[in-house]
Amino acid sequence: MVLIRSLILYIVVIFGVRLMGKRQLGELQPSELVITILISNIATLPLEDTSIPLILGILPILTLVCFEALMSWVTLKSLRMRRIISGRPKIVVRDGQIEQATMRDLRLSVDDLMTALRQQQVFDISQVQFAVMETTGTISVYLKAECQPLTPADITLKKTAQNPPVAVIQDGCVMNKSLAMLGKNQAWLEQKLAEHRLTEKQVFLMLSDAEGTCTIIPKKRGDAV
Structure with missing residues (x-):
């Protein structure tokens, strides 16, 4: 039974x-x-x-x-x-410096942070451009340009210090904080969308870096509103 x-x-x-x-x-x-x-x-x-x-x-x-x-x-x-x-991701390390206020808000100790970095083979916090506490509790690490592993493209292309792309539009919603982080405004966003003949609501995901290089994924026809 x-x-x-x-x-x-x-x-x-x-x-x-x-x-x-x-x-x-x-x-x-x-x-x-x-x-x-x-x-x-x-x-x-x-x-x-x-x-x-x-x-x-x-x-x-x-x-x-x-x-x-x-x-x-x-x-x-x-x-x-x-x-x-689910909350939202939080930056805990920015340009090699620990965001102490964010660490306190997350009740994350330095030991916890260093353990997470070591698990990703990072032992020197000064090498970290960004470390982000994800909503799942894991920490994602983006190394500074000079500390990133060498790739075949690096033989001919010189790396420049640059922050990773951020989401400017998610599922038709504009991320105003991301625009501010990039130093961009609504007029710039509208210009980029006009180049692709899209509106905000027609965009599933739009990524951009500080240089203005964008990746835009439109919604499928059945999902666009």
Whole structure:
């Protein structure tokens, strides 16, 4: 009896996890991590106590999975909800200098930061142009130009110190902070869009660097509004 209940719950949990996506544990958003923990706890109850009807374990699991699927759809369509539920990336190192106020806000210790940098083979913080705390809790590192690994293109092209491109438009929404970071304004943005005969709402993703070099990915016809 216990074996059958275990197999049924195993199938239900696997089905639920497949519906939620294929992220690894370290890449889960806060809401996804909470759902995963709740599902694991609920699934153990009918196994520990066989007097609990199996349906009382399956229904909450399916309910949570459906709720997570709904929230994923909402956050996909709404940038504001995505910011509220998942937060936003934070810069913790800028041009080799630690952003101490951001570290305090994130309750991130220097040891935690240095451990994350060492995991990416960075042992000297002065080599870091940008280190960003992602919403998943991982830290992404962008090295200064002179510290980046040599590539075949470097044999003929000299690297210049330059910050990485940032998202100027996401899913039709203008990132005003990104424009300010690049030293650009709305007029510049409208000019770039006009060159591609696009409006803000027709852009799925637009990346730009401080030099004004842009990468624009339009929305597909069915997604544009």
